[in-house]
Amino acid sequence: xxxxxxxxxxxxRREGVDIRPTLLxxxxxxxxxxxxxxxxxxxxxxELTSRLIDEVDxxxxxxxxxxxxxxxxxxxxxxxxLGSPAPSIQQSPTxxxxxxxxxxxxATETPLVPAASAPMPDSKDAALIHEAFFxxxxxxxxxxxxxxxxxxxxxxxRTDARRRQxxxxxxxxxxxxxxxxxxxxxxxxxxLLPQQLASQIVTDRGGEPLACAMKALGMPSExxxxxxxxxxxxxxxxxxxxxxxxxxxxxxxxQAALIMLGIWRNTSAANTRAxxxxxxxxxxxxxxxxxxxxxxxxxxxxxxxxxxTVRR
Numbered sequence: 001x002x003x004x005x006x007x008x009x010x011x012x013r014r015e016g017v018d019i020r021p022t023l024l025x026x027x028x029x030x031x032x033x034x035x036x037x038x039x040x041x042x043x044x045x046x047e048l049t050s051r052l053i054d055e056v057d058x059x060x061x062x063x064x065x066x067x068x069x070x071x072x073x074x075x076x077x078x079x080x081x082l083g084s085p086a087p088s089i090q091q092s093p094t095x096x097x098x099x100x101x102x103x104x105x106x107a108t109e110t111p112l113v114p115a116a117s118a119p120m121p122d123s124k125d126a127a128l129i130h131e132a133f134f135x136x137x138x139x140x141x142x143x144x145x146x147x148x149x150x151x152x153x154x155x156x157x158r159t160d161a162r163r164r165q166x167x168x169x170x171x172x173x174x175x176x177x178x179x180x181x182x183x184x185x186x187x188x189x190x191x192l193l194p195q196q197l198a199s200q201i202v203t204d205r206g207g208e209p210l211a212c213a214m215k216a217l218g219m220p221s222e223x224x225x226x227x228x229x230x231x232x233x234x235x236x237x238x239x240x241x242x243x244x245x246x247x248x249x250x251x252x253x254x255q256a257a258l259i260m261l262g263i264w265r266n267t268s269a270a271n272t273r274a275x276x277x278x279x280x281x282x283x284x285x286x287x288x289x290x291x292x293x294x295x296x297x298x299x300x301x302x303x304x305x306x307x308x309t310v311r312r
Contacts, residue, residue, distance in 0.1 A: 019176075021060040022229060022236065024052040028064050029239040032071045046075050053081060126153075126266035133260070134200070134209070141208040142248060148256040155255060156216065156262035159190065168219050175231040183231060190217060191261060194268050201264075207235065207245045215249060215257035224249050 031037070031045050053061060065082045068074040133144050158164065167190035174183035180202065188198030191213060201209040207228075214224050225246050229236040236242065 019229070020052050021056045024049060024056055024060060024064055025237075026229070026239055026242070027052075028067050030243070032067055033239075035073075037073060042075055046077055049078060050081065053078075126263040127270060129263050130267040133263075134204070138206055138208065138244075141206065142251070145208075145212065145252055145256045145260065148259045149253055151259070153259045154262055155258035156265055158216075158218070158258070159192075164190070164218050167217060168223060171214075171217075171219070172223050172226060175227040178230060178233065180231065187213060191264075193264055197264060197268055202231075207241065208248065211245055211249045212252060212257050212260050215252045215254065216261040218254075221246070221250055 027045065027048055031041075034041075037045070049064075053064070056064075061082070068078060068082060129144070133141060136144060159167075167186055170186050171183060171190075174180075174186060184198050184202045185195065187193070187202060188195045191198070193201075201213050204210065211224070214227065219227075225242070228242050228245055235245075
């Protein structure tokens with residue numbers, strides 16, 4: 001249940017970056033979404049949260065206490081540490097699971113199930129696929145990415161490994177600082193995309209385009225999780241959104257991500273040509289010099305009189 005949090009724990013120990021309040025809230029929300037837990041899951045939860053409870057602010061501690069006080073399966077050691085009483089529901093012989101459990105499963109799995117009517121166009125036109133992807137729902141986007149691996153579309157070329165590593169480090173730093181402007185600029189530069197398209201990818205509310213872009217760049221999964229949690233506070237505060245996109249990120253194949261990157265590049269190039277070709281064409285026509293028939297210059301009258309005299 002808590003796989004992938006080692007990187008977050010490492011980041012929480014870095015000087016100048018305090019993610020402990022956010023991390024404690026995420027761990028708590030993830031734990032209370034499940035109806036039951038194994039002994040190993042309970043042990044991991046106690047170990048992780050016990051180290052964080054004493055290091056967070058009072059507001060975070062109060063929020064966590066409120067969440068765990070009404071959860072019937074909160075470990076006893078944490079109840080004592082937080083000073084929260086056991087809920088009366090815990091004394092019931094058959095305690096009912098929390099109402100959030102089925103919702104969590106549905107919201108998490110929905111984007112990973114390919115829709116039968118997903119708008120995967122038969123045409124290889126990059127602009128058509130680009131438009132269909134950004135207009136599709138979360139489930140349809142996942143289906144489109146699944147289908148790309150079976151097409152004959154060509155993959156985009158990657159930059160060298162050193163350039164990608166530098167870009168990943170710069171993107172993580174910008175995300176932790178919630179610097180969307182520099183993050184967007186780095187996405188465009190590292191993936192060779194225009195800034196307008198990079199902004200569309202970063203600010204998309206669904207989050208699937210950014211997941212695809214980071215997969216094409218080769219960003220490790222644990223780094224992408226940190227980007228999710230800090231780049232956009234609205235996304236980072238939603239446990240369901242973070243884990244839905246984290247699962248989708250692990251599900252996307254490298255081939256599909258690179259094919260989508262190629263579609264984005266081809267669409268951008270086509271739009272650029274369409275935008276500038278008519279202007280240059282008209283400009284060439286306007287600058288072209290008009291051609292007229294040659295007109296012989298009129299001869300002076302004195303010269304005409306001399307010619308008449310000679311003829312006589």
